[in-house]
Amino acid sequence: MTSVTSVAAPVLAAAPLLKLRGVRKSYVTGDIETPVLKGIDLEIGRGEFVAIMGQSGSGKSTLMNILGCLDTPTSGEYSLDGHEVATLRDDDLARVRNRTIGFVFQGFNLLKRMPLIDNVALPLLYAGLDRAQSRTRAQVRLEQTGLGPYAFRLPNQISGGQQQRVAISRALVNDPPLILADEPTGNLDTQTSVEILNLFTELNRSQGITLLVVTHEPDVARHANRLVRLKDGLVTYDGPVEDAHL
Ligand SMILES: Nc1ncnc2c1ncn2[C@@H]1O[C@H](COP(=O)(O)OP(=O)(O)O)[C@@H](O)[C@H]1O
Numbered sequence: 001m002t003s004v005t006s007v008a009a010p011v012l013a014a015a016p017l018l019k020l021r022g023v024r025k026s027y028v029t030g031d032i033e034t035p036v037l038k039g040i041d042l043e044i045g046r047g048e049f050v051a052i053m054g055q056s057g058s059g060k061s062t063l064m065n066i067l068g069c070l071d072t073p074t075s076g077e078y079s080l081d082g083h084e085v086a087t088l089r090d091d092d093l094a095r096v097r098n099r100t101i102g103f104v105f106q107g108f109n110l111l112k113r114m115p116l117i118d119n120v121a122l123p124l125l126y127a128g129l130d131r132a133q134s135r136t137r138a139q140v141r142l143e144q145t146g147l148g149p150y151a152f153r154l155p156n157q158i159s160g161g162q163q164q165r166v167a168i169s170r171a172l173v174n175d176p177p178l179i180l181a182d183e184p185t186g187n188l189d190t191q192t193s194v195e196i197l198n199l200f201t202e203l204n205r206s207q208g209i210t211l212l213v214v215t216h217e218p219d220v221a222r223h224a225n226r227l228v229r230l231k232d233g234l235v236t237y238d239g240p241v242e243d244a245h246l
């Protein structure tokens with residue numbers, strides 16, 4: 001088994017942030033095995049802004065769940081920030097995941113009874129910071145996404161676009177190098193989607209945050225630099241967005 005200390009070797013500093021080799025995923029229901037990912041090879045470097053497109057059912061969320069270490073491949077290899085994920089023990093995996101990845105979902109996933117500042121602070125509380133320190137850092141992130149004055153409102157007291165900005169603040173609060181966003185504008189109108197994408201673009205350009213964004217919408221994908229298209233569990237395009245004829 002690869003030890004966790006060996007992966008900190010400087011030689012791996014240039015390793016891609018994410019690397020998938022021959023990743024397959026099947027779901028088994030009763031006697032029926034359904035292949036969903038059929039051999040995915042993908043490397044994503046630090047600072048990239050990648051859009052993932054594909055029809056409903058093509059395996060986009062399955063891929064994102066594997067990349068986010070929320071699910072495991074049936075076969076193939078995945079390394080995250082130089083760590084071979086399959087070799088990590090549960091607590092090491094949780095640590096690598098918490099340090100490396102911020103998640104943004106279509107449905108925002110905010111806790112309804114908690115003020116925005118505490119929603120944003122939650123990952124820091126899990127990481128062991130005390131409440132005051134966590135709130136201070138959460139407030140900084142809320143200000144960065146334009147929500148500073150709303151810190152003590154509840155999620156239902158702000159708009160959908162603002163709720164998604166809260167979720168992005170929460171994803172950023174641990175300073176992860178990577179954000180995984182699965183259809184982050186799926187519940188938002190066009191104008192609000194543009195604002196969210198402008199925020200992502202700003203985070204990518206000014207802070208070098210690596211972004212993977214699943215979307216159905218060509219207008220969303222055009223904000224990225226690179227497009228990965230999935231069809232029936234395989235990558236059918238991987239290249240510059242401007243060459244993809246969106
Ligand atoms: N937990 C699961 N159990 C069984 N089948 C699943 C599960 N999750 C997804 N699937 C199936 O895998 C396929 C791909 O799903 P998904 O990755 O959610 O696609 P997408 O996000 O591109 O719409 C679909 O046919 C879906 O029904």
Ligand SMILES: [Mg+2]
Nearest residue numbers: 060061062182
């Ligand atoms: Mg999906």
